[in-house]
Amino acid sequence: MKNTAVIDIDNTLWQFCDVFYRVLKGLHANFPPIEQWTTFDFWKQYCSEQEFIAAINSIHRDQDSDRYQPYPEARGFLQSLKERGFHVIIASHRFKETRQPTERWLARHQLAYDELHLSFEKSVLFDQAVVVVDDAPHTLEKAVANGALAAGLLFPWNLAYEENGFGLFRDLNDVLGYILTSTAGRHNR
Numbered sequence: 001m002k003n004t005a006v007i008d009i010d011n012t013l014w015q016f017c018d019v020f021y022r023v024l025k026g027l028h029a030n031f032p033p034i035e036q037w038t039t040f041d042f043w044k045q046y047c048s049e050q051e052f053i054a055a056i057n058s059i060h061r062d063q064d065s066d067r068y069q070p071y072p073e074a075r076g077f078l079q080s081l082k083e084r085g086f087h088v089i090i091a092s093h094r095f096k097e098t099r100q101p102t103e104r105w106l107a108r109h110q111l112a113y114d115e116l117h118l119s120f121e122k123s124v125l126f127d128q129a130v131v132v133v134d135d136a137p138h139t140l141e142k143a144v145a146n147g148a149l150a151a152g153l154l155f156p157w158n159l160a161y162e163e164n165g166f167g168l169f170r171d172l173n174d175v176l177g178y179i180l181t182s183t184a185g186r187h188n189r
């Protein structure tokens with residue numbers, strides 16, 4: 001059996017929200033700053049779902065831009081998981097047409113992985129996952145419900161959920177420490 005870790009991209013391997021805020025601000029000058037993104041649907045009073053998805057997709061299509069740098073800890077984080085024997089599935093909610101720029105970005109920054117899963121329902125992977133790393137609270141809750149260890153970076157939109165059975169941390173080094181401590185002695189699934 002594989003020791004599978006499912007790892008998100010946006011706001012997990014890089015600071016997607018900063019770029020996203022600039023794009024949204026270009027659409028609507030009064031879009032609130034990131035500190036006020038305290039719910040996952042905060043945007044609904046400022047733009048349509050179509051505009052919101054188009055804004056996200058415009059960034060994903062251009063993922064391999066020089067401007068989109070991973071977190072400094074991202075490479076070592078993934079490498080450490082690989083060295084500990086994890087089968088790393090990088091999983092992102094994005095259109096399949098963004099696979100090429102996403103693969104180029106991962107390769108350019110030497111972000112190690114075994115599989116790349118692009119869809120709008122990554123929870124299909126959770127039955128096989130020992131570890132799930134994500135920033136979306138509902139994704140983390142699903143991971144916990146499936147028996148996985150779940151963790152992510154702390155953001156305004158997940159702060160209210162931090163007592164819900166998953167770990168939220170300031171950076172990926174802290175996430176890694178949590179994973180390694182918590183999975184020591186766990187059986188594969």
Ligand SMILES: [Mg+2]
Pocket residue numbers: 008009010011012134135136
């Ligand atoms: Mg994310």
